[in-house]
Amino acid sequence: MKKIYLIRHCEAEGQPSKAQLTAKGYNQAVELAEFFSTFNIDRIISSPFTRAIQSIQPLAEKIDIEIETDSRLTERVLSNIDLDDWLEKLKLTFDHLDLKYVGGESSLEAIQRIVEVVEEVFSGETENTIIVTHGNLMSQLINHYHKDFGFDEWQNLSNPDVFLLKNDNNNVLFERLWGEI
Template identity: 65%
Template sequence: MKQIYVIRHCEAEGQPPEAPLTAKGMKQALELAEFFSTIEVDRIISSPYKRAMDSIQPLAKNIGVRVEADARLTERILSDHPMPDWFEKLRNTFEDLDLKFEGGESSLEAMNRIVEVVEGILHSRDENTIIVTHGNLMSLLLKHINADFGFEEWKNLRNPDVYLIKYEENKMGFARIWE
């Protein structure tokens, strides 16, 4: 059986790649490290964005596992142009996975990036892997596994949030494990 823990980063000061964690986010990173202190972890793969890397560093340091940065785990770009109605446009991309806005990527394109990471994990020897990513990308992975996971579920994600994906006998399922 493979277990993949998918973590949405802790609270951050903004959206740019270099945005640091807030003081609350730094405390949350320590809480994540404590949460995982009794869980075996073979591998950690993270978005290279500062908020994602900083969310997992306390745990990585505690357990002596190197964090692998993987650009496929970066946040999805909805558009490279300002969109005052971005919330509604994002909602539409959960209904039409091929919908794409100028300078952005479709839900399907973003989903394929994180699914590639998961498929690599499934073909590795590692049994317990952590992925640290961003809310939209995380929700698209969960939607890939269960098509019912949609916009409303994305809205209910927290910073941080943790889902456990279990893969056994060619079956995949997930559950939220962060309270």
Template identity: 65%
Template structure:
């Protein structure tokens, strides 16, 4: 059985690719290290965003595992425009996967890229992999494997958050591990 631990980054100061973790987020990164202390991990792959890398760095150092960067794990861009009703626009993309706003990426396009990452991991020799990504992209991945996962579930994600994907007998199951 192959396992992928899908981690949403810790609490950050903002949304830009260079946003740092808050003081609380830095403590959460240590909590993540502790959470995984008894779990065998073979590989760590992260979004290129600073908040994702910093979230997993304490664990990577402890395990002496190089963090691989994969741009396909970067946060989904809803739009390059600043919409006052962005929350409603995001909700609409959970209902219409082909909906795309100016300069943005549809849910379908974003899902395709993260599913490519997951499939490549399941087809690799690694048994236990951590991927570190962002809330919206994580939600789209979980919805891909569980059609009932929706906008309200996205709203209930925490920073950090962890879901476990298990691949066995050509079937993928998901389970929330972070409480």
């Protein structure tokens, strides 16, 4: 059975695409590498954002696997303008998947792009793949397969966080491997 290890990046200095990991985040990346040291990983695909790549770099170097980047794994843009009530607006997008704010992307649009990546991996050659992405996009993906994973579960994600996705006869199962919800 093919496995995807879905990782939310480690603690970062901010939200911009070039934001780097904090000192704590670098330590978390080393912990992730240690966590995965006994796993048989065939492929690593990451968001091109700096914090995502830095989160998986220690493991990639340890197991000598090149990190592939895929722009479909970038964080979802809620809006391109500052929203004072962004948290409430984000919460609404979990219940109304087609809701879209100025310059942003709807949950449906975000889900579509990450599901494309996941389906390509499940239909591809590799058995054990790591996908490194961002909290909101990760939550939207899990919600796509399991509707009971919503806004509250997103709020309870950690940096980093790790979920295992398995495709069992077109039924995608998930299990949290890092932290607890």
